[in-house]
Amino acid sequence: MSLDEITSRIAASATSHGRDPADITLIAVSKVQPPERVRAVLDQGHRIYGENRVQEAQGRWPAFQEAYDNIDLHLIGPLQTNKARQAVEMFSTIHTVDRPKLATTLARLAQERGESPEVFVQVNTGEEPQKAGCLPSEADAFIAEVRALDLPLKGLMCIPPIEEEPSLHFALLAKIAARNGLAGLSMGMSSDFETAIGQGATHIRVGSAIFGERDYG
Numbered sequence: 001m002s003l004d005e006i007t008s009r010i011a012a013s014a015t016s017h018g019r020d021p022a023d024i025t026l027i028a029v030s031k032v033q034p035p036e037r038v039r040a041v042l043d044q045g046h047r048i049y050g051e052n053r054v055q056e057a058q059g060r061w062p063a064f065q066e067a068y069d070n071i072d073l074h075l076i077g078p079l080q081t082n083k084a085r086q087a088v089e090m091f092s093t094i095h096t097v098d099r100p101k102l103a104t105t106l107a108r109l110a111q112e113r114g115e116s117p118e119v120f121v122q123v124n125t126g127e128e129p130q131k132a133g134c135l136p137s138e139a140d141a142f143i144a145e146v147r148a149l150d151l152p153l154k155g156l157m158c159i160p161p162i163e164e165e166p167s168l169h170f171a172l173l174a175k176i177a178a179r180n181g182l183a184g185l186s187m188g189m190s191s192d193f194e195t196a197i198g199q200g201a202t203h204i205r206v207g208s209a210i211f212g213e214r215d216y217g
């Protein structure tokens with residue numbers, strides 16, 4: 001699917017749900033994609049990209065940043081505390097804040113640098129043991145903790161279990177966000193971004209639908 005097609009599908013689903021398409025940020029998830037595919041999307045004018053590993057992002061984005069203005073990078077994968085400093089230097093937004101130690105480290109870096117990336121709290125809505133994110137039952141307390149640390153908290157993020165109906169997870173995330181007065185919802189990927197938009201997504205993370213299948217080989 002082309003970027004144009006995705007953009008018109010976003011607009012159509014926003015409009016059909018009485019939403020303004022301008023309220024939805026498309027994060028083009030470029031992880032693992034070969035540089036020429038990323039360059040093609042940069043050449044079409046898109047500037048907001050998601051990566052899930054700090055190291056991979058560090059390897060490829062400085063060269064693109066030399067060549068293109070106003071690139072906006074979002075971290076959408078798990079962040080180890082010992083990579084936090086590199087992450088805040090590179091990303092405008094971190095979608096995966098999920099534990100007190102990481103939040104505290106980010107707050108300390110923000111103090112030191114006088115600026116902070118925007119953050120989302122990741123919620124493990126499916127309570128999957130292998131998946132990052134705080135548990136739904138711990139979310140309210142953790143959100144309060146992040147706020148007390150003065151981090152610029154935009155909202156919540158989730159990755160629904162692959163084999164489950166995503167809308168149940170989007171609804172749960174939206175409910176936790178609403179009761180905490182948070183407007184941002186980072187949810188929806190290639191296969192379900194329209195559903196997510198219908199349920200209030202403000203940030204959708206779309207990879208393979210834009211770039212093609214990832215080749216992990």
Ligand SMILES: *Cc1c(COP(=O)(O)O)cnc(C)c1O
Binds near residue numbers: 209
């Ligand atoms: C890879 C990834 C995506 C994009 O997935 P697609 O199915 O290729 O759109 C979105 N969010 C996260 C957290 C990811 O790791």
